[in-house]
Structure formats: structure tokens, C-alpha cells
Amino acid sequence: MRSIENILKANKLSVTAGRQKILQLFLNSGGALAHADIEKNAGEHFDxxxxxxxxxxxxxxxxxxxxPTSDNSIKYALCKDDCGEGHHxxxxxxxxxxxxxxxxxxxSVVTPKVDLPEGYQSAELEVVAKGVCKNCGKNTKKKP
Structure with a gap:
């Protein structure tokens, strides 16, 4: 696994304490983070x-x-290795x-291909499924 410093340098970003801390939060998280999550966990030194x-x-x-979220806010998640500058x-x-x-x-669940009517061009497609995650599902199953 590449170091945080190497990831920042490879992406032509200056290595700052703030960028290192925020990237570490993403690497440690099991899912997406909202701005408020980052603000809460980054420490008091980051405005x-x-x-x-x-x-x-x-x-x-x-x-x-x-x-995008249902309340019109945004969450952020790590990209995979094939994403790059300007190409998600x-x-x-x-x-x-x-x-x-x-x-x-x-x-592992790929977004479906959507055939748009003639004259329409899709720039991106967002699919959000809602329900109970595997961790919460384990906790809510009835015991015999």
C-alpha cells in the first residue's frame, strides 16, 4: 500500500498536514464521509x-x-485506482x-446502462439503493 505522502505527490498535490489527515480519514473509513464528519474528526486545527x-x-x-444524498447534501468516498484528474x-x-x-x-454492483432518447447525452449516472446494510442486518436478525 502506498503511503499517504506518496499518494498526494503522485497526484501533484502539495503534502500538507491537513491533506494528510483528511486522506487518512478516508482510508480509515468504511464508507462515505460528509463534510461534517471530516470536520468533527479532523481536529480543531482545520476550519x-x-x-x-x-x-x-x-x-x-x-x-x-x-x-448526492436525499437531503441535497454531498458525501465523499474514495475512488478506485482507475480514476484520475478529470476522469472519474x-x-x-x-x-x-x-x-x-x-x-x-x-x-461489485455496476450501474446499469441507460438508453436515453435521441438528443440527450449523459455526463454521469448515479444509482442509490436504500435499505439495511450487512452490519445492521446482523444486529437486527431475530435469535431463535
Whole structure:
């Protein structure tokens, strides 16, 4: 596994304490993160603007991608290795758990091809499934 410093350098981003900390949060998370999650866990040394700019730089470089939420906010999740600057290839389904409210990238579930009417061109396709995640499903099963 590449170091955080090497990931930032490979993407032509300066290595700062803020970028290292935020990238580490993504690497440690099991799912998507909202700006508020990052703000809460990054520590008191990072203001909202610094976090926002860092997230935007990571999106632009193809390190993370955005996931829209039902309340019109955005969550962010790590991209896979085939994403790059200006080219996101995150054609997978996102899953939102109704119990724990976590959002997960289901990389093995590919978004379906959508045949649009003539004259329409799709720039991106977002598919969100909602239900109970595997962790919450284990906790809610009835015991004999």
C-alpha cells in the first residue's frame, strides 16, 4: 500500500498536514464521509474552508468522488485506482443504510446502462439503493 505522502505527490498535490489527515480519514473509513464528519474528526486545527478546499482538490484529482444524498447534501468516498484528474470511473451503486445512515460504495454492483432518447447525452449516472446494510442486518436478525 502506498503511503499517504506518496499518494498526494503522485497526484501533484502539495503534502500538507491537513491533506494528510483528511486522506487518512478516508482510508480509515468504511464508507462515505460528509463534510461534517471530516470536520468533527479532523481536529480543531482545520476550519471549514480548508476542509472544503481539500475535498474539492481531491475530487478534481480523482482521489474521491461525490455522492448526492436525499437531503441535497454531498458525501465523499474514495475512488478506485482507475480514476484520475478529470476522469472519474466510479460506475457503481451507492448504498444508504436506513438504520445506521452510513453510505457505502458497492463496487461489485455496476450501474446499469441507460438508453436515453435521441438528443440527450449523459455526463454521469448515479444509482442509490436504500435499505439495511450487512452490519445492521446482523444486529437486527431475530435469535431463535
Amino acid at each position: 471549514r474552508v480548508t476542509i472544503y478546499r481539500t475535498l474539492q482538490a481531491f475530487v478534481e484529482k480523482g482521489l474521491i468522488h461525490t455522492i 470511473h466510479d460506475h457503481h451503486v451507492h448504498f444508504v443504510c436506513n438504520v445506521c445512515n452510513n453510505t457505502f460504495c458497492l463496487d
